[in-house]
Amino acid sequence: MEPCIGERWVSVQQIRDTQWFFSVDPSFVFNAESLDLFLCGPQETSEIVSDGSGLTDILTELDRGVSEPAAQCRKQGLTRLVLMISETCNLRCSYCYADHGTYGGPEVLLKPSHAAQLYVDVHEHHRVVRNIQFFGGEPTLNTDAIRAVCRVAQDLAHDSEPPNFGVVTNGYRLSSDFYNLVEEYKIRVTVSIDGPERIHNLIRKTAGGANTHRETVKALKRLQAILGEANVGVECTLTKKHFEHNLTVRDIVEYFHQLGVPNPHVVPVSIDDNSPLSLKCIEDQTLKSYVEAAHWCFSKTLDGTPRFFTFLSGILTQLSENRPSKAICPAGVSTLCLGNGGMVYPCFMFYNDAEFCMGPIASVETTKQLGTFIDPVLKDSREECRQCWARGLCTSCIGAFHYASGSLWGTDDLYCHLNLELGKAALGLIAEVYASEKKWQRFVDALSSPAVVNFSDVV
Ligand SMILES: C[S@@+](CC[C@H](N)C(=O)[O-])C[C@H]1O[C@@H](n2cnc3c(N)ncnc32)[C@H](O)[C@@H]1O
Ligand code: SF4
Ligand code: SF4
Numbered sequence: 001m002e003p004c005i006g007e008r009w010v011s012v013q014q015i016r017d018t019q020w021f022f023s024v025d026p027s028f029v030f031n032a033e034s035l036d037l038f039l040c041g042p043q044e045t046s047e048i049v050s051d052g053s054g055l056t057d058i059l060t061e062l063d064r065g066v067s068e069p070a071a072q073c074r075k076q077g078l079t080r081l082v083l084m085i086s087e088t089c090n091l092r093c094s095y096c097y098a099d100h101g102t103y104g105g106p107e108v109l110l111k112p113s114h115a116a117q118l119y120v121d122v123h124e125h126h127r128v129v130r131n132i133q134f135f136g137g138e139p140t141l142n143t144d145a146i147r148a149v150c151r152v153a154q155d156l157a158h159d160s161e162p163p164n165f166g167v168v169t170n171g172y173r174l175s176s177d178f179y180n181l182v183e184e185y186k187i188r189v190t191v192s193i194d195g196p197e198r199i200h201n202l203i204r205k206t207a208g209g210a211n212t213h214r215e216t217v218k219a220l221k222r223l224q225a226i227l228g229e230a231n232v233g234v235e236c237t238l239t240k241k242h243f244e245h246n247l248t249v250r251d252i253v254e255y256f257h258q259l260g261v262p263n264p265h266v267v268p269v270s271i272d273d274n275s276p277l278s279l280k281c282i283e284d285q286t287l288k289s290y291v292e293a294a295h296w297c298f299s300k301t302l303d304g305t306p307r308f309f310t311f312l313s314g315i316l317t318q319l320s321e322n323r324p325s326k327a328i329c330p331a332g333v334s335t336l337c338l339g340n341g342g343m344v345y346p347c348f349m350f351y352n353d354a355e356f357c358m359g360p361i362a363s364v365e366t367t368k369q370l371g372t373f374i375d376p377v378l379k380d381s382r383e384e385c386r387q388c389w390a391r392g393l394c395t396s397c398i399g400a401f402h403y404a405s406g407s408l409w410g411t412d413d414l415y416c417h418l419n420l421e422l423g424k425a426a427l428g429l430i431a432e433v434y435a436s437e438k439k440w441q442r443f444v445d446a447l448s449s450p451a452v453v454n455f456s457d458v459v
Contacts, residue, residue, distance in 0.1 A: 035318060035322045035392045079126065080130070080133055080330060081131070081133070081163075081335075081337075082336065082347065082348050083110070083118065083135060083337075083338060083339065084135055084136060084137065084338065085115065085134045085135065085136055085137070085142045085145050085146055085339075086145075087101050087103060087107060087108045087110075088101045088102065088107035088108065088109065088141065089101035089136060089137045089141075090138055090206060090207055091138065091170050091204060091206055091212065093204045093205070095277050097271075097349070098136075098137065098348070098351075100207075101137025103352035109141065109142045110142060110145045110340050112147070115149050116152040118149075118338050118342065118361070119149050119152050119156075120152060120156070121361045122338065123153075123156050125361055129163045131163055131164045131166060132149060132166070134167040134187075135167075135348050136168075138169065138172075139168070140167070140169045146167065146181060146187075147181055147185075150185040153165075164188065165185050165186065165187040166187065167182070167188075167189050168190045169190070170192050170204065171193070171215065171216035171217075172212050173215055174219050179222065183227070186227070186231070188232070189232050189233070190233045190234065191216060191223065191235070192234070193216055193220065195236055195247055195251075196247070196255055197211075197213040198245055199242055199247060202241055203239065203241065203277070224260055229451060230450040230451040233261060233263065233454065233455035234261045235265045235267065236264055236265065236266045236267070237269050238267060238268050238269060239271075239277035240277055243282060243286075243289070248292065249266055249292070249309070252264070253293055253296075253297065262306060262451045262452060263308040263310055263451060263452045263455050263456065265455065266290075266309050266311070268415070270399070270400045270404065270412075280414075283414055287414075287417055287418060287421050294422055294426065295429070297309065297312055301442070301443060306449070306452075308446075308447075310456060311418065311419075312426065314395050315393050316426055316447055317453075319427070320430075324392035325394070325395055326378060327377045328378075328385070328395070328401070329347075329398050331349070331350070331397075331398050331399065332346030332358075332377055333378070336358075337351055339352075343357050343360060344357070344360065344361055345357060347398070348399075349397070349398075349400075349403070350402075376398065376409050377408075382409070388416075389423075396411075396416065397412075397415065400412045430443075
């Protein structure tokens with residue numbers, strides 16, 4: 001198998017059942033299993049690629065070991081607790097998988113005392129909660145519940161570090177109470193903006209049909225002024241309408257860069273194939289657009305004006321830290337979601353779905369049980385992932401897989417192709433700078449900046 005990346009060819013050598021090695025150019029070898037990167041002479045590379053001879057010796061000898069700075073910037077073993085703070089919303093976005101916040105249930109706000117108790121229960125069973133994400137519906141409609149959780153989480157932390165707090169919001173008409181709250185508890189904010197006014201206003205309207213772009217950007221600016229740019233991110237839901245309005249992924253990344261957001265989360269919409277928003281019929285164009293954006297981001301980064309988007313920074317970070325990922329995404333493995341009913345779900349994408357309810361927190365006793373709850377999330381248990389060269393570096397979304405295929409064991413081709421294409425692009429790009437200590441350092445420094453690191457784990 002010889003996948004082509006840009007102008008160069010990548011040779012692939014499969015050793016045993018599970019070890020894939022890539023040679024990118026004659027001087028660079030990538031172990032797809034461990035995500036180790038190696039520099040080799042042309043002779044050694046050709047031996048490795050032709051028959052794998054002397055592989056262990058050569059690679060051990062030439063292993064360069066990289067990117068401690070990036071690794072130090074991250075905490076290991078992220079655990080994320082998602083709290084459904086509000087099961088209602090003031091907007092009516094056309095693609096909303098959450099049924100405008102209700103997830104198919106009644107409209108309800110989580111009571112502050114109940115929210116605090118949920119955290120106490122989770123804390124009792126899982127001592128380390130590294131991140132709490134306030135979610136919905138629109139969580140900013142219920143600042144009292146957010147405050148109650150922040151308070152109790154800080155109290156329970158005693159002398160140790162409290163969890164990081166984060167909130168995902170539509171940014172529409174945020175209250176002064178909310179601004180005070182994020183400042184007081186240093187809550188990182190992700191604002192959902194779909195790009196420039198002409199596209200955002202088409203899709204993200206209020207319940208009464210009003211436009212929201214101006215208010216949302218105003219909120220972004222105010223949040224940046226309060227929290228600093230590194231603590232405010234953006235989620236943009238990519239649809240066919242973006243392309244119809246002549247917006248590429250690169251345009252979108254640049255638009256957010258100009259707004260002071262260097263690592264936006266640009267996510268393909270999960271929606272019925274027949275929807276006019278669906279990317280299904282323009283999958284090739286979508287993939288090309290992401291890959292073109294990746295090349296452009298990389299050259300800007302090496303020019304000293306870094307640009308990223310989360311899919312790219314995620315893959316680059318995994319490569320540079322040698323951090324192969326075992327799971328398709330953190331759902332049910334290191335992410336849990338709870339809300340008004342007190343039941344545990346593996347992630348917000350499965351919230352209120354009886355099929356995926358894990359029961360009350362008290363019955364979900366050990367981390368081990370959580371880790372094995374969703375077998376299909378773990379790549380080792382999936383045949384197509386075991387056979388896939390990108391399995392060490394891909395991150396996808398089991399919710400999107402389930403949405404697209406109707407099964408936890410299915411996939412969403414767009415996500416897989418995106419990982420394969422961005423993976424190849426990232427390897428080719430890394431090969432270009434890997435031989436130069438100076439360029440490599442510039443790249444690692446950009447990737448390690450707080451503004452990029454803080455929002456690399458959004459799913
Ligand atoms: C469900 S909303 C909840 C938080 C808040 N109401 C907001 O809009 O930011 C969280 C994110 O999911 C995104 N989203 C909603 N429906 C989606 C879909 N069908 N496919 C992909 N993302 C979607 C939204 O655009 C938003 O960025
Ligand atoms: S603001 Fe968020 S929850 Fe509300 S309709 Fe839009 S995507 Fe759905
Ligand atoms: S890209 Fe798709 S098939 Fe490959 S490892 Fe990731 S989820 Fe599995």
